Ligand SMILES: Nc1nc2c(c(=O)[nH]1)N[C@H]1C(S)=C(S)[C@@H](COP(=O)(O)O)O[C@H]1N2
């Protein structure tokens with residue numbers, strides 16, 4: 001049992017650190033790419049807890065390695081990021097310890113720049129985030145185009161500490177800065193027919209090198225129902241850890257939906273569109289049987305290739321690896337009280 005608890009991830013994780021499949025390597029997926037071991041996948045929840053893998057606060061159970069381009073990418077230089085004004089919203093706290101800033105900022109899914117989590121920080125470093133406009137349009141009475149600096153002036157910014165859970169079964173706890181998407185929705189006055197909100201990321205292959213790859217249907221697109229978009233938890237995030245959003249986290253503005261798998265939290269948005277039909281989404285178009293429109297965090301529904309019963313909570317950055325502890329995954333990522341009503345059948 002001890003050996004199991006102290007195990008390190010499979011070798012594949014070190015050379016191909018991403019669990020989100022790339023289209024190119026789709027056939028390779030039968031080989032375990034995820035740090036969830038076969039033992040973990042086949043153990044039920046009680047067995048997981050018995051084996052010490054399902055207990056919050058358990059010790060370090062492993063470490064993740066990821067490919068950096070070069071040593072420069074390890075440098076997480078906070079002085080690069082401008083401070084922004086915000087108030088702390090004490091209503092949104094989490095019992096788990098906050099993830100270190102350099103960990104969250106060195107382990108990123110942002111496929112526009114790279115499929116390698118450790119390379120995003122380096123490749124996005126000189127991302128151009130000014131000027132930056134967001135079009136808010138579609139089925140609304142008052143369409144708007146807003147500049148990011150006007151947004152920062154118009155909407156009071158607040159900090160909220162949220163759990164964040166990637167579908168690949170790693171997670172973190174981070175202090176987002178932003179404002180409720182519902183505050184923006186009010187301003188544009190959606191028409192009665194507006195049932196969904198569609199989001200779009202920028203497209204600029206000269207700035208984001210992996211957008212030169214035609215294996216993906218760029219630009220990245222996502223969607224929510226209008227009720228989900230109006231939920232009190234849903235944020236437009238403009239910062240993290242007390243300052244503006246670093247490029248690798250989705251500068252200058254992104255969506256945060258903490259009860260859904262991370263890929264729903266679309267980065268670097270340029271357009272918000274109100275529609276009457278359920279929008280298509282990037283990952284469900286790519287792999288429909290693995291990533292659906294809803295994608296609410298749910299420990300009882302396994303991903304077709306791995307369990308979702310527990311997750312690797314990112315811990316300390318030590319050299320080229322990140323320690324993690326295995327903790328149970330919470331229904332709706334712990335936000336059941338705020339969102340379960342959205343999914344109750346009437
Ligand atoms: N535009 C865009 N948004 C994106 C992604 C992406 O590749 N492109 N990756 C998603 C995934 S899979 C995750 S887990 C989170 C990661 O956010 P973070 O790097 O700030 O932790 O961003 C999401 N938003």
Ligand SMILES: [Mo]
Nearest residue numbers: 166167262263
């Ligand atoms: Mo993710």
